[in-house]
Amino acid sequence: EADIYQTPRYLVIGTGKKITLECSQTMGHDKMYWYQQDPGMELHLIHYSYGVNSTEKGDLSSESTVSRIRTEHFPLTLESARPSHTSQYLCASSTSGRAGEQYFGPGTRLTVT
Amino acid sequence: GENVEQHPSTLSVQEGDSAVIKCTYSDSASNYFPWYKQELGKRPQLIIDIRSNVGEKKDQRIAVTLNKTAKHFSLHITETQPEDSAVYFCAASLGRATNKLIFGTGTLLAVQP
Numbered sequence: 001e002a003d004i005y006q007t008p009r010y011l012v013i014g015t016g017k018k019i020t021l022e023c024s025q026t027m028g029h030d031k032m033y034w035y036q037q038d039p040g041m042e043l044h045l046i047h048y049s050y051g052v053n054s055t056e057k058g059d060l061s062s063e064s065t066v067s068r069i070r071t072e073h074f075p076l077t078l079e080s081a082r083p084s085h086t087s088q089y090l091c092a093s094s095t096s097g098r099a100g101e102q103y104f105g106p107g108t109r110l111t112v113t
Numbered sequence: 114g115e116n117v118e119q120h121p122s123t124l125s126v127q128e129g130d131s132a133v134i135k136c137t138y139s140d141s142a143s144n145y146f147p148w149y150k151q152e153l154g155k156r157p158q159l160i161i162d163i164r165s166n167v168g169e170k171k172d173q174r175i176a177v178t179l180n181k182t183a184k185h186f187s188l189h190i191t192e193t194q195p196e197d198s199a200v201y202f203c204a205a206s207l208g209r210a211t212n213k214l215i216f217g218t219g220t221l222l223a224v225q226p
Contacts, residue, residue, distance in 0.1 A: 031212050033213075040200055040219065040221065041218070041219065042202065042216045042217060042218045042219055043157070043202065043216045044216075045213060045214070045215075048212075048213060050212075058213070059114060059213075059215070090156065090157070094212055098144075098145070098212075099144065099145035099206040099211065099212045099214070100145070100162075100212070101147065101159045101162065102147075102159075102212075102214060103159075104156040104157050104158070105156060106155075106156050107156060
């Protein structure tokens with residue numbers, strides 16, 4: 001079934017640790033996005049990619065980095081986690097062409113202690 | 114930078130009543146306006162969208178209206194049901210040739226049975 005998958009769903013980690021949040025999609029989409037969302041609050045775009053080897057920063061400054069080596073895979077990495085990184089991270093994808101529906105993954109809830 | 118304002122932040126209605134959520138966008142080049150519903154602990158899901166060449170769109174109990182001149186768009190839910198309770202986000206595309214979305218701050222809708 002076509003979907004967007006994120007792992008882990010929940011992560012509690014100590015300050016200073018390096019973490020990678022995984023996002024994979026079987027939607028066949030070229031465009032992928034990472035959003036940061038505090039509970040019940042608006043979604044802030046932190047990274048997006050229009051295709052393989054194409055990544056750009058979003059509107060919200062983030063200390064995280066991303067890579068896009070395969071079309072279906074868009075991992076997000078934090079080199080040194082801090083309590084201020086505690087949030088929910090949502091991955092999304094959309095088709096090419098004009099702006100259209102973005103499909104979201106289930107999210108990763110990150111807590112940095 | 115560009116932004117999307119959303120009102121109200123919370124809305125409580127009786128089952129069977131109508132609910133209206135309003136958004137205002139700043140980017141005059143925006144041409145795509147989706148509405149997402151996010152239930153507690155779930156991923157955002159598209160419920161309806163509209164493009165700038167259309168003034169109104171309806172899907173069963175849900176309708177969206179767009180006033181390009183005033184840069185306003187609104188979500189209308191009629192005959193509300195308890196399962197409509199969720200956070201609703203409006204969004205506007207950034208620019209004319211981009212798939213990036215700017216989200217509103219969200220409206221928590223509570224439908225009282």
